[in-house]
Amino acid sequence: MQVLTRPYGALHYRIDGPEGAPIVLFANSLGTDLRLWDALIPLLPSGLRYLRYDKQGHGLSDLGAGDRIEDHAADAIALIETVAGGPVIFVGLSIGGLIAQAVASRRPDLLRALVLSNTAARLGTAESWQQRIDAIRAGGLASIAAGIMDRWFGPAFRATPELALWRNMLARSPAEGYVAACTALSQADQTQATAALRLPALVIAGDSDGASPADVVRATAALIPGADFRIIPGAGHLPCIEQPAAYAAILTPFLERHSQ
Template sequence: MQILSRPYGALHYRLDGPEGTPVVLMANSLGTDLRLWDAVLPLLPRGLRYLRYDKQGHGLSDLGQADRIADHAADAEALIEAVATGPVVMVGLSIGGLIAQHLAAGRPDLVRALVLSNTAARLGTPDSWQARIDAVEQRGMASIADAVMERWFAAPFRATPALALWRNMLARTPAAGYVAACRALAEADHRQATAALRLPAMVIAGDADGASPADLVRATADLIPGATFHLIPGAGHLPCVETPAAHAALMTPFLERHAR
């Protein structure tokens, strides 16, 4: 296990791939840890280094305040400066996509290209996130798990035994870390900053995504000049879990073109 020391404590990360090669930084969704990418990683191009990490208050990482996207972007910035030898391609899913947009806008010298998966420049509303926070604070993480599984996955995946593992991952996420990330999402509106981005970008949606519907994701792609939009049939909110071959097939040519 690899740890980056941050002012609030430990940030857990993992780095796979040959030394001295370009880095792809992968930022996870709300309620997941770096294992989110396990199925898709072996399908991505070789000759690159893949840097994954647990957001604050998730997985094995400590929690600072982390109630702004800027707090999470500061962790990503520190990881790049500590581990990478140059600018990275950043792959962000859900809240990870907002972290990626924030970092690309604030530190364009560190991000050469973006893959934004199942995300948007604005996700949900302050009221919807407050309702989620209230449910977790009053009844615990398990109380939201079944509803979140319906938003994350299409019906065929929900019928498989693998669903239990993802439900457990969500339910065992520390409530304080989850709530802090919800507060960050509630105040995050990156539409103006994302519209000012000028870098290669690929945007991916799933047509069965109940958390970030395809039209919302497409609208974010439309903000970035030259961005391409791709829709994965049968995929929910986590295509790297549910349809890893299709997710990798989209990312591979983009990474081969822009990561080196």
């Protein structure tokens, strides 16, 4: 296991692929860890290097404050500067996509290109995130897990035995890390900053996404001049889990084009 020491403690990461190859950085969704990408990475080009990490307060990473998107963007910037050692293609899903937008607006020199998946420039409202925080504090993460699964996945995936593993990942996430990230989401609005971006961008949605509906994702794609917007039919909020082959088919040409 690999660790980057941050001011608050350990940030857990993993890097795979040939030494010296261009790097793709992945930032995952709320309530998941770096295993989110396990099924996808073997389907991506073998000549690239893949860096993924547990957000602070998730997985094996310690929690700092974690209640501002800027906190999470600072972690991603540190990974790019310290581990990648140069510009990356940044793939961010859900809150990971907001982190990616924050990094792109603050340090465009660190990015070759941007992939925003099942995300938006603003996700939800302050009131909706506060309601979720209140529910977690009252009943724990397990009390909201069933509803989250309904928003994460389409009916076909929810009928498989694998659903239990993702429900367990969510329910066993550190509650304080999850709540801190909810607080960050309640305040985050990248609309103006994302509209000012001028870099290659691919934006991906699932037409069965109950957390970030395709129309919301499409509106964020429209903010970035020249962004390529793609929808995966039948996919929910985490298409890299539900449909990794379809996700890889969209992602691979973009990675190959912008890693040169």
